[in-house]
Each structure stands twice: as structure tokens, then as C-alpha cells.
Amino acid sequence: MTCRTSPEVGGMGHSIKRKEDLRFIQGKGNYVDDVQLPDMVYGHMVRSPYAHARLKGVNTEKAKQLPGVLAVITGEDLAKSNLAWMPTLFFDKQMVLATGKVLFQSQEVAFVVAEDPYTAADAAELVEVDYEELPVLIDPHKALDADAPILREDREQKSNHIFHWEIGDRAATDKVFADAPVKSSVHAIFQRCHPSPLETCGCVADFNRATERLTIYLTSQAPHAHRTLFAIVGGIPENNIRVISPDIGGGFGNKVPLYPGYVCAVVASLTLGRPVKWIETRSENLQSTGFARDYHMTADLAATSEGRILAMRVKTLADHGAFNAAAQPTKFPAGLFSICTGAYDYPTAFCEVDGVYTNKAPGGIAYRCSFRVTEAAYLIERVVDVLAQDLKMDPAELRRKNFISPQKFPYSSPLGWSYDSGNYDAAMKLALDTIGYDALRKEQQEKRARGELMGIGISSFVEVVGAGPSHTYDIAGIKMFDSAEIRVHPTGKAMCRMGTKSQGQGHETTYAQIVAEELGIPAADVTVEEGDTDTAPYGLGTYASRSTPVSGAATAMAARKIRDKAKKIAAHLLECSEEDLDWEPGKFSVKGAPSKSKTIQEIAFAAYTNMPPGLEHGLEAVDYYDPPNLTFPFGTYICVVDIDKGTGEVKVRRFVAVDDCGNIINPMIVEGQIHGGLTEGFAIAFMQEISYDESGNVQGGSFMDYLIPTSVETPVWETGKTCTPSPHHPFGAKGVGESPNVGSPAAFVNAVVDALSHLGVKHIDMPMAPWKVWNILKEKGMVN
Amino acid sequence: MATKQLVQIKVNGRNREAMVEPRLLLVHFIRNIPGLTGTHIGCDTSHCGACTVVLDGKTVKSCTMFAVQADGCELMTVEGLATNGALHPLQEGFKQEHGLQCGFCTPGMLMSSYVLLQKNPSPSEEEIRWGISGNLCRCTGYQNIVKSVQYAAAKMGQGEKHDLPDIA
Numbered sequence: 010m011t012c013r014t015s016p017e018v019g020g021m022g023h024s025i026k027r028k029e030d031l032r033f034i035q036g037k038g039n040y041v042d043d044v045q046l047p048d049m050v051y052g053h054m055v056r057s058p059y060a061h062a063r064l065k066g067v068n069t070e071k072a073k074q075l076p077g078v079l080a081v082i083t084g085e086d087l088a089k090s091n092l093a094w095m096p097t098l099f100f101d102k103q104m105v106l107a108t109g110k111v112l113f114q115s116q117e118v119a120f121v122v123a124e125d126p127y128t129a130a131d132a133a134e135l136v137e138v139d140y141e142e143l144p145v146l147i148d149p150h151k152a153l154d155a156d157a158p159i160l161r162e163d164r165e166q167k168s169n170h171i172f173h174w175e176i177g178d179r180a181a182t183d184k185v186f187a188d189a190p191v192k193s194s195v196h197a198i199f200q201r202c203h204p205s206p207l208e209t210c211g212c213v214a215d216f217n218r219a220t221e222r223l224t225i226y227l228t229s230q231a232p233h234a235h236r237t238l239f240a241i242v243g244g245i246p247e248n249n250i251r252v253i254s255p256d257i258g259g260g261f262g263n264k265v266p267l268y269p270g271y272v273c274a275v276v277a278s279l280t281l282g283r284p285v286k287w288i289e290t291r292s293e294n295l296q297s298t299g300f301a302r303d304y305h306m307t308a309d310l311a312a313t314s315e316g317r318i319l320a321m322r323v324k325t326l327a328d329h330g331a332f333n334a335a336a337q338p339t340k341f342p343a344g345l346f347s348i349c350t351g352a353y354d355y356p357t358a359f360c361e362v363d364g365v366y367t368n369k370a371p372g373g374i375a376y377r378c379s380f381r382v383t384e385a386a387y388l389i390e391r392v393v394d395v396l397a398q399d400l401k402m403d404p405a406e407l408r409r410k411n412f413i414s415p416q417k418f419p420y421s422s423p424l425g426w427s428y429d430s431g432n433y434d435a436a437m438k439l440a441l442d443t444i445g446y447d448a449l450r451k452e453q454q455e456k457r458a459r460g461e462l463m464g465i466g467i468s469s470f471v472e473v474v475g476a477g478p479s480h481t482y483d484i485a486g487i488k489m490f491d492s493a494e495i496r497v498h499p500t501g502k503a504m505c506r507m508g509t510k511s512q513g514q515g516h517e518t519t520y521a522q523i524v525a526e527e528l529g530i531p532a533a534d535v536t537v538e539e540g541d542t543d544t545a546p547y548g549l550g551t552y553a554s555r556s557t558p559v560s561g562a563a564t565a566m567a568a569r570k571i572r573d574k575a576k577k578i579a580a581h582l583l584e585c586s587e588e589d590l591d592w593e594p595g596k597f598s599v600k601g602a603p604s605k606s607k608t609i610q611e612i613a614f615a616a617y618t619n620m621p622p623g624l625e626h627g628l629e630a631v632d633y634y635d636p637p638n639l640t641f642p643f644g645t646y647i648c649v650v651d652i653d654k655g656t657g658e659v660k661v662r663r664f665v666a667v668d669d670c671g672n673i674i675n676p677m678i679v680e681g682q683i684h685g686g687l688t689e690g691f692a693i694a695f696m697q698e699i700s701y702d703e704s705g706n707v708q709g710g711s712f713m714d715y716l717i718p719t720s721v722e723t724p725v726w727e728t729g730k731t732c733t734p735s736p737h738h739p740f741g742a743k744g745v746g747e748s749p750n751v752g753s754p755a756a757f758v759n760a761v762v763d764a765l766s767h768l769g770v771k772h773i774d775m776p777m778a779p780w781k782v783w784n785i786l787k788e789k790g791m792v793n
Numbered sequence: 794m795a796t797k798q799l800v801q802i803k804v805n806g807r808n809r810e811a812m813v814e815p816r817l818l819l820v821h822f823i824r825n826i827p828g829l830t831g832t833h834i835g836c837d838t839s840h841c842g843a844c845t846v847v848l849d850g851k852t853v854k855s856c857t858m859f860a861v862q863a864d865g866c867e868l869m870t871v872e873g874l875a876t877n878g879a880l881h882p883l884q885e886g887f888k889q890e891h892g893l894q895c896g897f898c899t900p901g902m903l904m905s906s907y908v909l910l911q912k913n914p915s916p917s918e919e920e921i922r923w924g925i926s927g928n929l930c931r932c933t934g935y936q937n938i939v940k941s942v943q944y945a946a947a948k949m950g951q952g953e954k955h956d957l958p959d960i961a
Binding site for chain 2: 711
């Protein structure tokens with residue numbers, strides 16, 4: 010894409026340096042834990058050591074007697090004001106503080122408030138809780154057994170079954186399978202993971218008794234929606250609630266739901282009339298807040314013997330833990346999982362998902378993922394490789410044979426999506442050429458002959474991101490549009506406020522670039538502010554790669570409204586009609602007389618000083634953008650691995666990522682997002698899992714056990730791009746932040762399986778830790 | 794609650810003192826006594842390195858040390874990197890090479906990199922990766938952090954004056 014603006018203006022396509030960096034590199038960020046208010050007190054959560062237990066009594070007397078302790082709140086206390094339970098984002102409810110029983114280890118039982126955090130922690134130790142242990146249900150496959158303990162006694166339905174959801178044509182799919190010459194199948198578990206942003210969740214709740222206003226500084230990816238939920242849950246007038254989401258230290262979906270700690274801090278502040286800070290520890294973050302995935306999936310493909318895919322069938326068991334706290338649009342119990350048919354052209358598919366309760370932390374949230382797209386992309390890219398293996402076909406060739414061709418867009422997928430645009434083979438070809446695919450296959454053959462293990466894994470993923478449209482997508486009933494407000498000041502500088510909230514994505518820079526592109530006001534002259542519900546227009550927030558597709562579009566549309574008004578002012582100043590004006594970024598000039606022109610800055614000044622009669626003063630606009638469709642980013646990733654036969658350790662030798670996210674605002678930021686997402690995908694593929702023992706003890710509850718890759722393990726990433734603009738987006742962008750986390754797990758697994766395929770290995774579940782690979786090697790006689 | 798003790802620490806060149814409980818973590822001293830909130834807390838097991846500071850010339854994870862253990866020491870935090878308003882080449886490097894996204898790990902990364910370059914002014918890529926391996930980043934994948942440190946090493950090697958970079 011060629012740039013329409015100069016680097017000084019910094020519109021679309023310029024890798025301008027980030028505006029937000031200057032404060033972060035000097036330690037001057039303002040994260041929630043940095044908020045210090047006069048008279049502030051501190052909350053600490055008492056949590057259950059048991060995964061399933063009857064709560065026989067909570068004795069808070071000793072804790073309350075400790076000097077410095079101001080309050081100890083229990084579930085019974087909250088029940089008096091009907092706050093012991095709160096709604097989740099998915100038609101379920103969740104205990105704020107336990108009453109009756111606890112349902113997962115580390116569940117919230119009591120909330121201690123004290124003058125300082127150390128005293129609060131001391132007092133939490135003094136809270137005496139009497140538990141009677143109950144049988145624990147950990148395996149989701151046993152959740153529906155006749156002898157399974159019923160976990161949710163609060164529900165009318167005496168079963169651990171949450172929902173059944175299906176889409177597609179079951180009968181037609183079964184018929185294709187019955188007649189198909191080739192059938193391939195994989196059972197793949199996408200293990201329970203956690204987004205684990207480096208900043209944990211927390212808040213400062215500050216109720217001012219004099220003004221009756223409640224200000225909540227919150228680690229929130231969706232501050233406006235959270236304000237509304239606080240109003241509904243807490244019965245507080247919404248005009249009296251101000252949510253401020255300051256700098257956020259990473260989100261990745263973890264900061265979309267509301268958590269019990271937030272509600273407790275608000276209750277404590279309302280009770281005490283003092284600001285209450287609650288910041289969770291890392292262990293609390295991993296053990297109790299929104300996990301992701303935990304999808305137990307079976308996929309079948311039907312194909313011809315020449316490798317033409319005919320149909321797909323998917324059956325999935327979704328483990329939601331103790332409460333269904335999925336954060337996803339309400340019509341979609343399994344999120345956008347039906348994108349699982351992938352980048353391939355076939356007419357028939359059927360997909361069904363059942364959700365169950367277990368004694369685990371509640372979820373599952375969309376971890377760097379547009380609502381279960383990661384699970385879907387992993388599944389199709391895994392089963393396509395199994396089909397290639399069954400057919401003894403090259404996996405690249407099989408994919409290329411089945412790709413939806415560029416001429417078929419907009420493409421109607423068998424499960425009901427309308428893919429906006431795509432050129433899958435172009436991305437594949439670039440990735441193959443970049444990595445030198447043919448030479449690698451030759452090398453692999455030579456190595457196999459010598460008994461060495463090397464594998465090449467491909468993933469050609471398609472995403473579906475950027476929800477709305479509002480007619481179909483909502484969160485807790487609030488429609489998924491998003492917003493931007495631009496105010497151009499008299500001196501030609503601008504202020505831009507949005508309904509989204511950056512957590513590291515660089516919005517202060519990229520939104521300014523959109524304004525620069527549309528109005529010609531240099532990005533350096535545009536201040537972007539998000540996260541304060543008192544000042545920003547209402548929006549649904551940042552997750553599911555929706556900032557650029559939705560709020561980015563709103564920014565362009567608001568800027569175009571301003572440009573329309575600027576044109577009227579320019580016509581007045583240049584004494585011509587609007588039809589006689591030409592626009593180039595930054596100025597209007599008279600057709601045929603380019604020397605007669607007015608810059609956007611001159612026009613802005615006139616908007617406040619020399620307005621034509623009949624026009625309102627000022628130069629500002631707001632836009633609430635409702636996208637006509639989602640966007641469908643895609644790409645091809647290729648991974649090369651070498652396996653150490655002695656240790657089972659997998660070394661990622663090379664990884665080429667070709668992404669197509671349509672038109673790009675800032676290539677530097679896009680590349681950075683891809684690096685980060687690939688690293689998270691790498692971690693999921695090789696080292697991360699939140700598992701539980703039979704008693705329900707969480708096994709991945711701290712960074713001791715839930716591993717984050719360091720700079721030493723992390724591979725070097727090679728990136729490339731093709732550009733297929735979205736036809737319906739105002740500037741052709743699609744969104745990118747999640748693609749690398751969605752597309753990469755399959756590439757890693759496919760590479761490891763490919764290295765072992767000649768031994769008969771067809772699938773390995775993640776995380777592919779050395780012990781797991783070593784055990785396979787041992788079983789196959791590859792270890793002495 | 795044990796008897797409070799006097800702790801005196803020179804933080805970024807200024808003497809700071811307070812009567813503190815012996816169990817007060819150094820990171821809480823830094824964040825609450827002088828109010829320097831650039832030093833962050835990202836875990837409770839000493840893994841993440843967001844709290845990394847320089848104590849008497851060595852990096853320490855300030856969540857893993859009591860303030861009383863630092864009594865009488867010289868301590869440098871991210872707020873002490875820039876001099877007279879001029880960014881340190883490392884700070885400039887992180888901005889120029891896109892070495893940060895959410896910024897939460899950045900102060901710790903900068904302090905580890907600072908000590909690395911003090912000990913080894915021209916590290917290889919591998920040495921940089923090992924040098925920052927006690928600091929976790931969830932956003933960048935480290936690749937641009939490595940470039941940021943290389944940028945600073947090159948700039949410091951040239952002995953250039955550290956001008957404020959352009960704010961794009």
C-alpha cells in the first residue's frame with residue numbers, strides 16, 4: 010500500500026513511533042495499582058482451599074479484632090443486599106462471595122478490608138472457615154454420568170449440562186460421510202490456558218459520600234459496558250458511576266469479565282465511604298479469573314481419494330468450570346466456533362458443542378481470540394494435516410487444492426459465514442517461498458534416512474473478527490457497535506475519544522494516524538484518549554480484534570463528517586461552491602486553481618472565528634459505527650522444528666508468518682503484535698496448561714507451574730504480508746492482534762507431528778512438553 | 794507486628810528514609826515511600842522481573858527482598874535512568890525499536906538491560922537474550938527488545954550525546 014500522506018503527517022501506512030511510549034519508558038505510566046488516593050484502604054480476598062465443599066460457617070471475629078481491620082465481608086453479608094451472586098456475561102450467575110458451598114479451589118469466600126495491605130493479608134489468615142468436603146468433579150467427560158455429583162444446586166436443572174448448541178446440516182453431513190471414499194479424524198484437546206497479562210486484575214473503588222458518585226479505577230478492556238453492569242448489578246444510578254480504565258498492562262481477554270474482587274471493593278467503599286484498593290496476586294489471577302479454551306474436540310473430514318474435501322463434522326465438549334462465565338455474544342454459546350470449516354471450499358458441515366460444569370475456575374473467556382476462533386482454527390488446521398497424512402499427500406498441496414479461490418468472495422461458508430475477502434493461495438505461496446519449502450522437504454528426507462527428527466508444520470488459518478454487526482452480536486444485551494468522537498480545536502489540533510480501550514495495542518498512535526489520513530492533521534497533533542466513561546463516547550471495548558474494524562471505522566467516519574463540514578467552511582472562505590473544491594489530505598483547493606486553497610488548520614480556525622451564516626460553530630463529530638459484516642483476516646504460518654531424541658526437546662528452528670489483515674495503519678505496530686501473538690501461541694503449544702489433580706487442586710496456579718517463555722526459549726519470528734483489503738471497512742482494514750495466537754498453535758503441533766509422522770504418530774495434544782515427546786519417542790522405540 | 798526499624802536508602806541519588814516493618818518488601822518501599830510507581834509487581838514468585846531495580850550496581854528483584862536488607866544501599870529505579878530530561882539510550886532504543894507494548898514489563902527490562910550493558914557494552918544477541926531472561930514480557934515476543942538493547946549498545950559505543958528523540 011502506498012502512503013497518501015507524508016511521514017510528517019503520518020497517516021495510514023507509516024511506521025511512526027508510538028506516542029504512548031514516552032511515559033512508559035520513564036516509569037510514568039499510570040496503571041491501576043499506581044492510583045493513590047487520600048484515606049485509601051486495602052482489600053484482601055479469603056479463598057477456598059477446596060474445590061467442592063459445603064460451607065458450614067465463616068467466623069470473622071478474630072479477623073475483625075486485629076488492629077487496623079475495618080471490615081470483613083462474607084457471602085451472608087452480601088446476601089442481605091442481594092449481592093451474593095452476580096450475573097456472568099453469559100446467562101449464568103456467579104457467586105461474588107460463597108454462600109452454601111464452594112465450587113472451585115480459590116473461590117472467593119470473604120473480603121477483608123484494612124488500613125494497609127499487610128494487615129489485610131494478616132486478617133485474611135484469621136478468618137476461620139468451616140468446610141465439609143464434597144465429591145469433586147474434574148473430568149468434563151464424567152460431568153453427565155449418572156453418578157456425577159450435581160455441582161450447581163442453585164439451578165432448577167439438576168444436571169451439570171449447561172447447553173447444547175449445533176449448527177449445519179447433520180443429515181446431509183452424515184450422508185456425505187457415509188458415501189465418502191476417505192475419512193480422516195482427530196480427537197484434539199485445546200487445553201485450559203490463561204491469558205495472564207503481566208499486570209493482574211484489580212481496582213480502586215472510590216465512593217464519595219458528599220457527591221454520591223462512585224469512581225472505579227479498573228483494569229478493564231470494556232469500561233463503558235462495565236459501568237452499565239455495575240449500575241445493573243449494584244442498583245447505582247449510572248450517571249453516578251464513573252469507570253476509569255487507566256493504563257492497562259496487557260489484557261488478552263482476561264480483563265473483559267467483571268470479577269468478585271471488583272464487586273467487593275465497591276461494596277466496601279460504599280460501606281466505609283473510603284477508597285478501597287484491591288489488586289489480585291498472580292496466583293489469584295491464574296487460579297480464579299477467566300481461563301480460556303478447555304475444548305475437547307473431535308473433527309472428521311470426508312474427502313475424495315484425490316484429496317478434495319467434501320464435508321466436515323465436529324463434536325465438542327466445552328468445560329466451563331463452576332460458572333459459565335464465557336465472554337461472548339449471547340446468541341453464540343460456543344462463540345464463533347463455527348468458523349471451524351476454515352479456508353477450504355466445501356458445501357457441507359455440521360458442528361455441535363455441549364457445555365458442562367466442573368469444579369474448576371469459571372470461564373471461558375476469549376484469550377487473544379475472537380470468541381473460540383482459536384479453537385476452531387486449531388481444529389481444522391490439525392485435521393487437514395491428518396487427512397494429508399492419511400492420503401500420503403503433501404500438506405501444502407492438499408491445502409492449495411482446497412482453498413476457496415479469490416474469485417469466490419464474498420464466500421458463503423457451509424456454517425453460515427459470509428467471508429468478506431481472501432486470497433489464501435497468495436499468502437501460502439509467499440510463506441512457502443520465504444521458508445524454502447521444497448528444500449526443507451528434501452532435507453527432511455535426508456535426515457530421516459539418518460534417523461534424525463525434523464518436521465515442517467503449516468497452518469493456513471482464517472479468522473472472523475470485529476464484531477458487530479449489532480443485529481446479531483451483543484455482550485450481555487448491549488449491542489456491539491463502537492464509537493469515536495473527534496474535536497478539532499481552533500488552532501487545528503485535535504482530540505479524539507473512543508469507546509475502546511488499549512491494553513498495549515498502541516491506540517494513541519494508530520487512531521491518530523487514521524485522523525491524519527482522513528483530515529491531514531498530523532498524527533503528532535492528535536491526542537487520543539480512552540477509558541474514562543465520563544468523557545469518552547459509549548462503546549463495547551477492546552477484545553476480539555475489534556478496535557480497528559469497529560472503532561477505527563468510527564474514527565474514519567467521524568473524520569469524514571468533519572471533512573464534510575470543513576468543505577462548507579472552505580467554500581465560504583474561498584468564495585466558491587462546494588462542488589468546485591478538490592480535497593487532498595490537509596487542504597481543500599479550488600478546481601483548476603490549486604494556489605487558491607485552505608488548509609484544515611485554517612478551516613478549523615474559521616470554524617470558531619469566521620463561520621459562514623447558517624452553520625453551527627465548532628468542528629467536531631461523533632460516530633457510532635455498526636459494521637455491516639465481520640472481517641476475515643487470514644494467513645499462512647510455517648514452522649520448522651528439530652527434535653532432540655535424547656531429551657524430547659523440540660527446537661523451533663524457523664517460523665515464517667505471512668499475515669493478511671487488509672490495509673495496515675502502522676506496519677511497525679502490526680509486526681509487533683504478530684511477534685507477541687506468536688510468542689503466546691508458542692507458549693500454549695509447548696509449555697502452558699492449567700490442569701487439576703483429582704482433588705481439584707490447581708496445578709498451574711503460579712508462574713512456577715504456568716510457564717511463560719523467556720527471551721531464551723522464544724524463537725526468532727520471520728514475518729511477511731499480503732494485502733487483501735476488506736471491501737466493507739471504510740479504509741479496508743481487518744484487524745490483526747489475535748491472528749498470530751489463533752493461527753500458530755496448529756503450525757507448531759503440525760510441525761512436531763510431521764517430524765514423527767513416519768513413526769505412525771498422527772496427533773499430540775498440547776502442551777508438547779519434552780517429557781510428553783520423549784514418552785512418544787520411547788514408545789516408538791526411538792530412545793535407547 | 795514487629796517493631797518498626799529505620800531504613801535509609803539512597804534512591805536515584807536522593808536519600809529516602811522511613812520507619813518500616815521488617816517484613817516490608819523493598820518494592821513496596823520504593824512504590825510507597827518515595828512514591829516511585831515505575832517499579833511494578835507482576836507475580837508473587839520472583840519470576841516476572843517487573844520489579845527489577847539496581848541495588849549497589851546489581852539487579853535485584855525488589856519483590857524478593859526486604860527493605861531493611863537494602864538499608865544503607867544505593868538504589869536505582871527506572872525513574873533514575875534519564876538525566877536532566879535527556880533519555881538514556883536504552884529508553885530511546887525501546888521507543889525507536891518498538892521494544893514495548895503495554896509497558897508493564899518495560900521498567901524491569903530497562904534496568905536489567907542497563908546492568909547488562911554496564912557489564913558488557915557490546916553483547917551478542919544471545920548474550921542479550923540471557924541478560925534479560927529474568928524478565929518476562931507478554932506482549933512483544935522479545936525480538937524488538939533485543940533490537941532495542943542493540944540500538945542502545947551501538948549508541949553508547951559511539952559515545953553520542955543523548956538527545957531527546959522525536960515524538961512521532
